[in-house]
Amino acid sequence: MNDETDQNQETPAGESRAWFECDDGWGSLIADLEAKLHVLSPDYTISQVKDKFGGLRYYANAGDVDAESSKRFYDLIHEAENKSFEICECCGQPARLSRRGRHGWMKTLCSTCAAKMNFEPVRSAGSETS
Ligand SMILES: [Zn+2]
Structure with missing residues (x-):
């Protein structure tokens, strides 16, 4: 029991879409994720959503839920983060x-958007088996 979790210092769920400089390619991925998170924990809060190394990073706090819901909550986030590597973020x-340039920054892009922005597909080490 921790009363401090009721203090809403973080961004409430639902006001999460102001963070992307790019277009809305991950919009439905995130909307889908948030719908599921909301079912598990109606009071969850989002700390930060961004793209890092080309993939989605979604930082949220499940709040006051039981252990099973909490696990499911973070599993769902993990799934969405993994999926983001297959969806053009634009x-x-x-x-x-x-990737743009040899050591440039990375984004997950379809070939059309990549060409438009001067990005080239990278082959990630480790994804070559299978
Ligand atoms: Zn695209």
């Missing part, structure tokens, strides 16, 4: 991790 088409 237009939502099937995509690959891409």
Whole structure:
């Protein structure tokens, strides 16, 4: 029991879409995730949503829920983060991790968006088996 979790210092769920400089390719991925998170924990809070190394990073706090819901909550986030590597973050088409320049920054982009922004697909080490 921790009363401090009632203090709402973090961004309430639902006001989460102001963070992307790019277009809305991950919009439905995130909307879908948030719908499921909301079922598990109606009072959950989002700390931060961003893209890091080309993939979605979704930081949220499940709040006051039982252990099982909490586990499911973070599993769902993990799933969505993994899925983001297959979805163009600009237009939502099937995509690959891409990089601008040799040491440049990485984004998950479809070939059309990658070409437009001068990104090239990268082959991530480890994904070559299977
Ligand atoms: Zn695209």
